[in-house]
Amino acid sequence: EDWRSMKKVQIFQYVVLKWTLALLIGLATGTVGFFNNLAVENIAGFKFVLTNNLMLEHRYLLAFVAYASCNLVLAAAAAALCAYVAPAAAGSGIPEVKAYLNGIDAHSILAPSTLFVKIFGSILGVSAGFVVGKEGPMVHTGACIANLLGQGGSRKYHLTCRWLRYFKSDRDRRDLITCGAAAGVAGAFRAPVGGVLFALEEAASWWRSALLWRTFFTTAVVAVVLRGFIGYCRSGKCGLFGKGGLIMFDVSSGVTTYNSTDLVAVIFLGVIGGVLGSLYNFFVDRIVRTYSIVNEKGAPFKILLAVTISLLTSCCSYGIPWFGSCTPCPSNIQEQCPAIGQSGNFKNFQCPPGHYNDLASLFLNTNDNAIRNLFSSGTNNEFYISTLFIFFASVYCLGLVTYGIAIPSGLFIPVILAGASYGRIVGTLLGSFTELNAGLFAVLGAASFLGGTMRMTVSVCIILLELTNNLLMLPLVMLVLLISKTVADCFNKGVYDQIVKLKGLPYLEAHAEPYMRHMVAGDVVSGPLITFSGVEKVGNIIHALKMTGHNGFPVVDEPPFTYAPELVGLVLRSHLLVLLKGKKFTRERESTRLSEVLQRFGAFDFAKAGSGKGVKLEDLDILEEEMELYVDLHPIANKSPYTVVETMSLAKAAVLFRELGLRHLLVVPKTPGRPPIVGILTRHDFMAEHVLGLFPHLMPHKKA
């Protein structure tokens, strides 16, 4: 149903509801985002305080045991949640959201249980000291919240709402989930504009300018909510929750005039970022494939894997700082040195008073604090080159082995950590040759590695600007992103695209593949075509629904009803099920009047049901004698389905399919005198695997 055909009151309700939902999504995502931060800071803070206190008493082994067992318990809890409650919550979640917005209704990716595990699993996982971020999970969380609100709550838990019947179309759902994804980014990075651009650049497959505004409203609500909570926490009522504002890593104090050496360094950073980023993607692909073998063996193995990685991480973060030497605290800084407690830039570790261990400042810290330390300006000589090298290598490897275990794991933070450390290496090496400080180089390094792995550009740029509150860095960040993305694109695809492909989701690309230009639509139509007559026998319909998984069936009127066979339209499986459930059958092949159908069914009976909520084939109880009766399909057929002639270029058909966001595309014959329908194209028929399976000689050479 198009809303433009509704009454004025209904339109008003619809518009109010749309904005109310956007508001609610913003409020909920903002609250979850804050709660997430609060929980992580308190749990991880408690862990570090415990470890530090034991170290101050020189009980180093006990400190390690305490540290490692905290991590172990948290990791095991996160993995158990993931493994037993919602396996779909593992990983970043951004690929799944991207696939959903492309039109793929994968099972359970936005279910309430996934939401629950995503929130708590992410808190536990990040607190457990894994090299993972909360950003990807926040995007997924935002999308889940949007889905839950859009469905009017879960029917399972009896939380439904009548008003939400207006939101039963694919488009409304997608719009809400786009808002949710943007809200997630806004909540994770406190970057409202970055969130909108992320949704626009990476998440959404279709975009309208009306959506821009709604998304922006949602992210602004998130920003307001976060600001309110943080303002409240400034007064110290939130336990170990650290300092923070709308800006996470404030480097605005850095001077940003730059000379030609800096430009060369930036270009160099871009190239490194591209190479390292594509390598990272390559390894992520391999490691996820390997892990999936382990993970498929069952839940206990998933937990075992997570626990193993947790132990490895604990060993690295507690063990490596022992190789560091103690440095006397610099005298000209405002920060506390050595830092005592859970955070701080200059960690004391095993050093005597007045000294700090720079390796511990990076390793024995939450990821957020490590990033803040790397980005910090005015501390040019804080870290030794060797420290940064060791940290870079560890984080690069740990980030790789951590992604793919059964916990909600974001990729942003590992990538930013690794990028910032090599950026800072370059900055420190350049030393006095450059006018930029080492913190700004760390930001540029993070940008280059983000560009190299995720291949997002504008959104990464804006997110970094909002994170660092330094508008004047814009040109350098853009340059580095442009180079790293270009370099990395020579080798492979972005990490999210790779994961989408790895999961076997039929993602429709924005453009048609080159080989499609030499094929026609008729070439790829496959499988036996099942058509129904305008008035069809109930038994035939039941049989077809049972035997195939098709979601759409063409309806053809045949003589004697028409002069020649004629295409009526397309009926959807879900509509057929509703119609059959209504049991308005006739004994003869005769057509039902529309008014009767309208009487029998409410306006929203045929609206798209929430996931797992529609009528199922098993729900029908058609009696044996009803099987021989007839039912008229005309009232429920979509009478103007989009069609292409069989000789239409496949590339053009693909563009049509993708641009209009179709689920079925009917292929009609070119010449008269044949059956009026040749076949149906669905999403799967445009996939490279399907097309190249039918025509192996078209295989692109690089794959041969």
Next chain:
Amino acid sequence: EDWRSMKKVQIFQYVVLKWTLALLIGLATGTVGFFNNLAVENIAGFKFVLTNNLMLEHRYLLAFVAYASCNLVLAAAAAALCAYVAPAAAGSGIPEVKAYLNGIDAHSILAPSTLFVKIFGSILGVSAGFVVGKEGPMVHTGACIANLLGQGGSRKYHLTCRWLRYFKSDRDRRDLITCGAAAGVAGAFRAPVGGVLFALEEAASWWRSALLWRTFFTTAVVAVVLRGFIGYCRSGKCGLFGKGGLIMFDVSSGVTTYNSTDLVAVIFLGVIGGVLGSLYNFFVDRIVRTYSIVNEKGAPFKILLAVTISLLTSCCSYGIPWFGSCTPCPSNIQEQCPAIGQSGNFKNFQCPPGHYNDLASLFLNTNDNAIRNLFSSGTNNEFYISTLFIFFASVYCLGLVTYGIAIPSGLFIPVILAGASYGRIVGTLLGSFTELNAGLFAVLGAASFLGGTMRMTVSVCIILLELTNNLLMLPLVMLVLLISKTVADCFNKGVYDQIVKLKGLPYLEAHAEPYMRHMVAGDVVSGPLITFSGVEKVGNIIHALKMTGHNGFPVVDEPPFTYAPELVGLVLRSHLLVLLKGKKFTRERESTRLSEVLQRFGAFDFAKAGSGKGVKLEDLDILEEEMELYVDLHPIANKSPYTVVETMSLAKAAVLFRELGLRHLLVVPKTPGRPPIVGILTRHDFMAEHVLGLFPHLMPHKKA
């Protein structure tokens, strides 16, 4: 030709060229933007210095004469440029760019002469003291620059380039012009992100995420260029060019905590903005219609009108301050008071030393300075309420009567001026009840009026944030925009949409009209359909080209070539002309082999030519005896045109047409045994005027 079918080297050339052009557009637009500012500040500055000096000598009448005649000469020059050189350069230019990006190739809107007049006319017009801005013209300028570069310069002036043959498709052109429009906004407001979002929200009709990145690159180049020039001017080498940075009106110093009174005030501002904005649009529409009667009488009348408005403006801006009283300078401010010279917040005017005239601070100033004064914080009591009321009324009326005269005139500045003044009124009235200062209220007022007239939201929000460098205002600005847009949308459409409609440009809306749901594609097909045979007589083609203005003709193969009449495809007028010019005719009805055609024509002969550059019908010299020969149309026919069945819902056909950006949509019959094509739908067939002309009873009730 799709670039994916090109060779690797060609793809590389294409990609390099794309980015080079984006860079060049950025450089050129940035330079023009700076030059524009520089010229305006110097010309207007000279004018004000002259007037001020005469006033200091108490020669008030002479000062007026000098002031008014400066304005008069500048206005007459601007109008003369517009009237005689490029009439298309009059007005804002944003509606034209918007229409072009919607697929309308209106005559000469992006021609080099338009560019020239747009730049210099805008400088003259703004310097002449009109209540107009340089923002709209800058967008148009950016688009013209993009067009000029994309065509490889103008053939007229022998500035062409072979490489640019790759840029002959509609899509490449549109992409470039989108970049140009974004660069224009970025150059006018120094708002790179705002420019991208403006292009996305207001200008472009189709958007791809690849374009996002390219646009952003362009605007960043603009920002860098502007920054470089401004840095150069800081040293005082640019005459009367004032202070400035990347941020134009810096209100970041203002505190932004707010209480509930402020929220009520903001909601109130939103409602006022909506009402005043829709009224503004209504009057703009009426006044432009009235003026067009005058303007159609010829160039001298255009100049006369401009001169009249110039005199009126001079009288207002010099005369009204006389009603103002002199106020002693406040002691606790950092700014110079009274200000001497061309700019400054506290204008001396006729007052004794140590006093200022607040009316003169607003009236006898450039528009940019007046805005800066209104936005200024820490000057809460500078302006009397009466002053602000008088200024608001004058600017509102002057803005209305100025738009529509034959000069390049942007709407942003008048709208910001009027909005800022009523915002400041509200702020001043609230006084101590509010925690926000009057300058921030002026920003909110400007936002509300922008939302009410232009109906842009995200881009206005970001532009204002970038202009004022105050990220923490975001929630309030969003709220006020949301309310004012919603209120104004109840009354009429946005001012740019209105102007597009007023100019009679066939703009395709993003969604189908409600009445289209009850019609089928066959209903609106009109006019006699002209089809060609697969091998057609030259004379018939020439006749059809002469007699009709159609740009596309269906080609139908008929017996004896095929068993039944069969649709081959669609040929374009421009391709027919190239083919006929090639003169590869045959004596018999026989088909030519493709290889022969490829031999005869280069790969780029059929590429879309620049505006006014293609082969014209008059260029052909077909001899009388050649008229009887045949030519094979198969090689040039588009063999898979998009088609719809005649019973397809018109709404769905409209969506297809719009989403895919088509120019022709073939309508095929539903039942066999009829001619294989029913008609062609073009852009004009989807226009409300056409459809409602055919079916007057469908007229929506509100218009009846």
